[in-house]
Amino acid sequence: MTTGNARLADQARGELARALLSYKRSFIHIGVFSGVINILMLAPALYMLQVYDRVLTSNNTMTLLMLSLMVIMMYALLGALEWVRSLVVLRLSTGFDRTLAPRVYDAAFSANLKSGKLNAAQPLEDLQQLRQFATGQSLFALFDAPWFPVYLLVMFMFHPLLGCFALAGTVILMFVGWLNERMTRPHLQQAGFLAMTSRRDASANLRNAEVIAGMGMLAHLRQRWATQHLGYVREQNLASARMSAIQGWNKGLRLTIQSLALGVGAWLVLQHEMTAGMMIAGSILLGRALAPIDQLIGASRQWSSVKEAEKRLSQLLAEFPPLETGMDFPCPAGALNVESLTAAPPTQTQPVLRGIDFTLPAGETLVIIGSSGAGKSSLARCLVNAWSPLRGCVRLDDAPMTQWRSEALGARIGYLPQDVQLFAGSVAENIARFGDMDDSRVMDAAQMAGVHELILQLPEGYQTLLGENGMGLSGGQRQRVALARALYDRPRLVVLDEPNANLDQAGDAMLAQVIARIKQAQITCVVVTHKPDILKQADKLMVLHSGTQADFGPTAEVMQRIQRGNAPAQQVSAVRPPHLNSRVTPLNRTGSADFTQRREGA
Numbered sequence: 001m002t003t004g005n006a007r008l009a010d011q012a013r014g015e016l017a018r019a020l021l022s023y024k025r026s027f028i029h030i031g032v033f034s035g036v037i038n039i040l041m042l043a044p045a046l047y048m049l050q051v052y053d054r055v056l057t058s059n060n061t062m063t064l065l066m067l068s069l070m071v072i073m074m075y076a077l078l079g080a081l082e083w084v085r086s087l088v089v090l091r092l093s094t095g096f097d098r099t100l101a102p103r104v105y106d107a108a109f110s111a112n113l114k115s116g117k118l119n120a121a122q123p124l125e126d127l128q129q130l131r132q133f134a135t136g137q138s139l140f141a142l143f144d145a146p147w148f149p150v151y152l153l154v155m156f157m158f159h160p161l162l163g164c165f166a167l168a169g170t171v172i173l174m175f176v177g178w179l180n181e182r183m184t185r186p187h188l189q190q191a192g193f194l195a196m197t198s199r200r201d202a203s204a205n206l207r208n209a210e211v212i213a214g215m216g217m218l219a220h221l222r223q224r225w226a227t228q229h230l231g232y233v234r235e236q237n238l239a240s241a242r243m244s245a246i247q248g249w250n251k252g253l254r255l256t257i258q259s260l261a262l263g264v265g266a267w268l269v270l271q272h273e274m275t276a277g278m279m280i281a282g283s284i285l286l287g288r289a290l291a292p293i294d295q296l297i298g299a300s301r302q303w304s305s306v307k308e309a310e311k312r313l314s315q316l317l318a319e320f321p322p323l324e325t326g327m328d329f330p331c332p333a334g335a336l337n338v339e340s341l342t343a344a345p346p347t348q349t350q351p352v353l354r355g356i357d358f359t360l361p362a363g364e365t366l367v368i369i370g371s372s373g374a375g376k377s378s379l380a381r382c383l384v385n386a387w388s389p390l391r392g393c394v395r396l397d398d399a400p401m402t403q404w405r406s407e408a409l410g411a412r413i414g415y416l417p418q419d420v421q422l423f424a425g426s427v428a429e430n431i432a433r434f435g436d437m438d439d440s441r442v443m444d445a446a447q448m449a450g451v452h453e454l455i456l457q458l459p460e461g462y463q464t465l466l467g468e469n470g471m472g473l474s475g476g477q478r479q480r481v482a483l484a485r486a487l488y489d490r491p492r493l494v495v496l497d498e499p500n501a502n503l504d505q506a507g508d509a510m511l512a513q514v515i516a517r518i519k520q521a522q523i524t525c526v527v528v529t530h531k532p533d534i535l536k537q538a539d540k541l542m543v544l545h546s547g548t549q550a551d552f553g554p555t556a557e558v559m560q561r562i563q564r565g566n567a568p569a570q571q572v573s574a575v576r577p578p579h580l581n582s583r584v585t586p587l588n589r590t591g592s593a594d595f596t597q598r599r600e601g602a
Contacts, residue, residue: 015317016310019099020134026092033085034143038150040081041288043074045154045281052277085140093135100127103322104313110320113386114346122196123316126309133306141295151289158265158278165264166286169257170293176253177297180246185304187239192305194232201225250297254290261286326405332397332412334362334492334524336383341392343382351390352378353547360540362397362492363522365515367534367555370544376528377418379544380497383526384415396493414486414494418501418528420478422470427455428462430470431484441489448517449484450510476507483514494518497528508533535559 020027047067055064101124108123148170156163202225212218265279274282341356353375360366368376381387382394385401394401401409410433422430431442442462446452454477458464470478479499486494500511508531515537518525527534535541541558543551551558 015103016100016130016314019096022099023092023095026088026095029088030085030092030139031143033081033088034140035147037078037081037085038144038147040074040078042151042154042285043071043078045284045288047071048284049275049277049281052280053275054277089135089139093131096131096135097127100131103317106323107316107320110323111316114320122200123313126313129306129309130313133302137295138302141292144292145296148289148292151285155282155285155289158282159268159274161268162261162264162274162282165257165261166282166289169253169261169286170290172253173250173257173290173293173297176246176250177293180243180250180297181303183242183246184239187235187242188304189308191232191235191239192308194228194235198225198228198232201228254294257290258283258287323406326408327399327403328405328408329397329399329403332362332399332492334522335397336360336366336493336524336526337393337395337398338383339393339395341379341382341394342390343378343387343392344390345378346387349390351547353382356392356549358540358542358549358552360524360526362524363519364539365519365525365527365537366540366542367538368526368528368542368544369530370550373546374544375547376544377497378547380415380417380495380526380528383493383495384413385409386415411489412492414488414491416479416482416486416494416496416499418497420470420475420482422466422473422478422482424466424468426460426463426465427458427481430466430481431462431488433485433488438489444490445484445488448487448490448514448521449480450514451480451484454480476504480507480510483511487514487518490521490523493524493526495526495528498530499527500529500531500534512537 050067051064054060055067104123104127111123152163152166152170155166212221262279262283265274265282268274269276269279337359338356341353342351343353344351356379358366368379370376378387382389385394385404385406388402396404396409396412423434425434428437428439428442431445432438439462443452446455446462455462455464464472466472470481473481479501483496483499486496500508512533515525515527515534519537527538535555538555540553541551541555542549543558543562551561
C-alpha cells in the first residue's frame with residue numbers, strides 16, 4: 001500500500017515537473033539571457049582594472065573616455081537584458097499558473113466533495129507559493145550560480161592566493177546558510193502546520209457567528225483558537241530568533257570576507273605580485289560571485305515551507321487524478337434506473353445503502369420516506385451522481401451516470417440539497433447556475449418554482465446581490481430560490497431533499513403546486529420528505545429502513561401494505577417530525593397510521 005502511495009506521489013510530482021517542462025523554451029531563453037548578463041557583469045571589474053592600470057599610469061584622457069563609453073554601452077545592454085529576462089519569467093509564471101491552477105482547483109473540489117474537511121483555499125495557496133518560488137528571484141539565482149566558477153577563475157588568474165581566499169569564504173558562507181536551514185526547519189514546519197490549522201478553525205468559527213453569539217460560545221472558541229495561534233507564534237519566534245542570530249553572523253562574515261579580500265589584494269600589491277587594478281577588480285568580482293550564493297541561501301530559508309506546500313500539492317494531485325471527461329449523451333427522457341445500488345460516504349467503506357433496486361419511468365414522481373438515518377439523503381446524493389456507488393449502478397435512461405460528462409449531466413439534473421447553499425452573486429446568477437444568462441429561462445424557472453413574485457419584491461429584483469451562502473435572504477427564501485435553481489432550463493430529473501424543511505404552511509401549499517407543475521412538464525421527480533402531504537403527488541413510494549429498500553411500488557399499494565401491517569413500524573415512524581405528530585398519529589402495532597387512513601378517505 002505504501003509503495004502504491006509513493007508511486008502516486010511520484011506521478012503527481014511528475015505532473016508538476018511536466019507543467020514546468022512544458023515551458024522548456026522559456027527556461028532556455030532565461031538561461032541564454034542569464035549567460036550574457038553574467039558576462040556583462042565582468043564589465044565593472046574590468047573597467048576598474050583598466051582605469052587603475054592603464055589610465056592612471058598613462059594619464060591618457062582619451063583612453064578613459066573610450067573605456068567609459070564602452071562600459072556605459074555594456075550597462076545599457078545589461079539593463080535591457082534584465083528587463084527582457086524579467087518579462088520572460090513573468091510570462092513563465094503566468095503560464096505555469098494557467099496550466100496548473102484549473103487542475104488544482106478541480107482536485108481541491110474533488111477533495112472537498114469527498115471529505116468536506118479540506119481548507120478549500122489551501123491548495124491554491126500552496127500553488128501560489130510554489131509558483132512564486134519556482135519563478136521568482138530563486139530562479140535567477142539558480143541560473144546565475146553556475147557562473148560563480150567563471151568569476152572564481154578570473155580571480156585565480158589575478159593570483160592563486162586571492163582565488164583560494166574567495167573559495168574558502170564562499171564555502172564558509174554556504175555552511176552557515178545550510179546550518180541556518182537545518183536549525184530552523186523543524187520550527188518553521190510546526191509553525192506552518194499550526195498557522196494553517198488556526199486559520200481553518202477561525203474561518204469555520206466566524207462563518208457560524210450567529211450560533212456563537214446566540215449560545216455564548218465566543219470565549220471558549222476564542223480560547224481554543226488562541227491556543228493554536230500562540231503555538232504558531234511561539235514556533236515562529238523560535239525559528240526567527242535562530243534565523244536572526246545566524247543571519248547576523250552571516251552578514252558579519254560576508255563583510256569580513258570582502259574586506260579581507262581587499263586586504264589580501266593590498267598585501268599582494270605590496271609584494272609586487274599584483275597590480276592595484278587587480279586588487280580593486282578582485283574585490284568587485286568577489287562581491288559579484290557571492291551575490292547568487294546569497295540569493296540561494298535566502299531561497300533556502302523558504303525551502304522548508306515550499307517543500308511542505310509541494311508535498312501537500314503532490315499528495316492532493318495523486319489522490320485526485322484529472323476528472324474523466326465522460327460522454328455527451330443525447331437529451332434523456334428522464335427514466336431513472338437504479339440497479340443493486342450499494343453506497344457509502346466518500347471517506348468511508350461501511351455501506352449506508354445496500355441493495356437499492358428500482359425503476360422510475362420518465363415523468364413520474366417518487367417520494368422517499370423513512371426514519372432519520374435511514375439513508376434518504378444518501379440515496380438522493382447517489383441519484384445526482386454526487387456520490388459514486390461502491391457497487392451497482394444509477395442510470396439516466398440507459399446511460400450510467402458515471403459515464404456522462406459532468407457538465408452535460410448537471411444540465412439535465414436539478415438538485416435541491418437538504419443543506420441549501422447559495423453563492424455570492426445576484427439572484428438571477430444563482431438561478432442560472434452562474435452559466436450563460438438567459439432571462440427568459442431564469443424567469444421560467446422562478447415562475448415554475450413559485451418564487452417569481454417573491455423575487456420582484458426584493459430591493460433590486462432579480463439583480464439583488466446576495467452575500468456568501470445567500471446572505472440577505474431568510475431560510476425559506478433561500479430554499480425557494482434554490483428550488484428555482486434546480487428547475488432552471490427544465491431538467492429531465494429533479495431530486496428534492498426535504499424541500500419543505502424551511503417552509504411554512506403557505507410554502508407547503510406552494511410546493512405542492514410546484515410538484516404538480518413538474519409532473520405536468522413530464523419531468524421525473526424524486527422527493528425526500530418527512531411530511532405526508534407530499535404523498536398526494538406521488539406516483540411511486542419508497543420506504544427506506546437502515547439503508548435498505550423496505551418497500552417500493554405505486555403509492556396506493558405501498559400504503560395498503562403499511563396499513564395491513566406488512567411493514568415494521570420503524571420503517572415509516574419518522575414520516576413526520578415529532579412536533580407535528582398532533583396532526584398525524586404514529587403507527588400503531590399493526591403498522592398502520594391515521595394519516596394513511598385520512599389520505600385514502602380523502
